[in-house]
Amino acid sequence: MSIANILDFLHSLDTELFEYIEQLGVIIYLILFLIVFGKTGFVILTFLPGDSLVFASGTIAAMDRLNLFILLILFFSATSLADSNNYFIGRILSKSSLNQKLFLKIIPPTSIEKAKEFLLEYDRVAITFSRFIPLMRTMTPFICGFTGLPYKNFVRYNIIGAFIWTSIWLGTGYALGNVSWIENNLLFTLSCITMIMFIPSIYGFFIQFRKKHINDDETIKEEANRID
Numbered sequence: 001m002s003i004a005n006i007l008d009f010l011h012s013l014d015t016e017l018f019e020y021i022e023q024l025g026v027i028i029y030l031i032l033f034l035i036v037f038g039k040t041g042f043v044i045l046t047f048l049p050g051d052s053l054v055f056a057s058g059t060i061a062a063m064d065r066l067n068l069f070i071l072l073i074l075f076f077s078a079t080s081l082a083d084s085n086n087y088f089i090g091r092i093l094s095k096s097s098l099n100q101k102l103f104l105k106i107i108p109p110t111s112i113e114k115a116k117e118f119l120l121e122y123d124r125v126a127i128t129f130s131r132f133i134p135l136m137r138t139m140t141p142f143i144c145g146f147t148g149l150p151y152k153n154f155v156r157y158n159i160i161g162a163f164i165w166t167s168i169w170l171g172t173g174y175a176l177g178n179v180s181w182i183e184n185n186l187l188f189t190l191s192c193i194t195m196i197m198f199i200p201s202i203y204g205f206f207i208q209f210r211k212k213h214i215n216d217d218e219t220i221k222e223e224a225n226r227i228d
Helices: 003-012 017-024 027-041 051-061 068-094 097-106 109-132 136-146 151-176 180-184 186-197 199-227
Strands: none
Touching: 017 027, 017 051, 027 051, 027 068, 027 136, 051 068, 051 151, 068 136, 068 151, 109 136, 109 151, 136 151
């Protein structure tokens, strides 16, 4: 299997999950675990499906093609362990200036700074609910480790967040799985979910843009007053 085929498989897994279940059988559980683990456990794998994949799994579980209880344990374990893995990667990289430089070549420093600001402003809430915000779900565990936040403080709220995230997306998919319209329009539904996922990021960008615009206006006024 070529790299192109692997990437195509990963990108289409959430929308064509039913077909892959027919082909792979119980192996699909292992694949689901690895994909959810990879998405959050490694910063460079943020392109993998997450929310939509869990939702689609819940939808298919409602059709009795997947076991809901196994999925709940599987996704909860995958996201909890992945966040811890990401945390310790951040901790390891923070101990070497060379590693820091190599990492900053891959991840823009601006993304790290935004994650730091988000973490400092919202603290425990950030750890618990960051997984609902694209990019933040991956950056928050890393930044917690990178900045030396005690692991016991991190893991407590991370586990709570993992359970909430898994329950919401899996439960929603399961609840809507027997709705015929959802079943017949799964691709459209997943596309809508993907767009909804980016609403918090768009809102955050708008707020930051507005703050910057206000600050620039205030700076201009101050300069004008000095000239007068």
